[in-house]
Amino acid sequence: MRIVFLGPPGAGKGTQAEALSKAKRLPHISSGNLLREVVESATTTGVKVREYIDKGLLVPDQIVVDIIRERILKNDCKNGFILDGFPRTLSQAKVLDETLKKIESRIDVVFYFSVSKESIVQRLSGRRICNSCGANYHIEYVPSSKDGVCDKCGGKLYQRTDDKLETVVERIKVYHEQTEDLVDYYKKNGILKEIESESKIETITKNILDTIKKASQKPGFINHGVV
Numbered sequence: 595m596r597i598v599f600l601g602p603p604g605a606g607k608g609t610q611a612e613a614l615s616k617a618k619r620l621p622h623i624s625s626g627n628l629l630r631e632v633v634e635s636a637t638t639t640g641v642k643v644r645e646y647i648d649k650g651l652l653v654p655d656q657i658v659v660d661i662i663r664e665r666i667l668k669n670d671c672k673n674g675f676i677l678d679g680f681p682r683t684l685s686q687a688k689v690l691d692e693t694l695k696k697i698e699s700r701i702d703v704v705f706y707f708s709v710s711k712e713s714i715v716q717r718l719s720g721r722r723i724c725n726s727c728g729a730n731y732h733i734e735y736v737p738s739s740k741d742g743v744c745d746k747c748g749g750k751l752y753q754r755t756d757d758k759l760e761t762v763v764e765r766i767k768v769y770h771e772q773t774e775d776l777v778d779y780y781k782k783n784g785i786l787k788e789i790e791s792e793s794k795i796e797t798i799t800k801n802i803l804d805t806i807k808k809a810s811q812k813p814g815f816i817n818h819g820v821v
């Protein structure tokens with residue numbers, strides 16, 4: 595089963611992708627995490643990618659496409675994958691389809707997470723990360739017991755550059771401008787499923803699993819061993 599998670603940053607895609615990844619034993623490929631790995635590698639590509647991320651801008655298609663293509667052609671993606679944060683543009687979606695066609699495959703379901711701008715801002719701008727162990731906190735939903743200090747290791751908590759309020763607002767605007775065509779494209783292909791992401795986490799997970807079950811029963815579905 596090849597799945598795409600679409601939706602603005604902060605819509606809860608990551609949490610759902612993790613749950614689905616466990617339930618269906620499919621690799622969760624987050625383009626954000628992949629890009630961060632590249633940035634940490636401090637290669638020429640890494641330095642370039644960092645400049646875009648720090649400004650809250652999207653990393654250019656060609657760079658992202660190459661990184662993702664390499665990843666989904668790896669062996670652990672043979673039975674499928676969950677793409678989270680990619681594609682972001684229509685041209686990326688087309689390159690993805692072409693790549694999959696070459697291995698006689700295709701995207702089976704696209705989940706589109708809709709969420710209000712206000713709640714995204716609230717979710718993202720409150721996120722804090724421990725600079726020592728990487729634990730995640732949220733100043734409202736998952737606060738540490740002592741302000742700015744990690745409960746697990748006593749490390750200092752920081753805010754990612756791209757989670758700052760101004761950057762978040764810019765990211766959401768850019769996201770909607772870039773994805774309108776993309777949503778239409780998948781809708782026309784008949785594989786788009788909208789997810790109301792303000793519902794409870796468990797309700798959303800169940801909804802996603804039900805949809806996947808139905809999709810796998812559709813005529814023409816290629817069963818690669820995992821559904």
Ligand SMILES: [Zn+2]
Nearest residue numbers: 724727744747
């Ligand atoms: Zn820590």
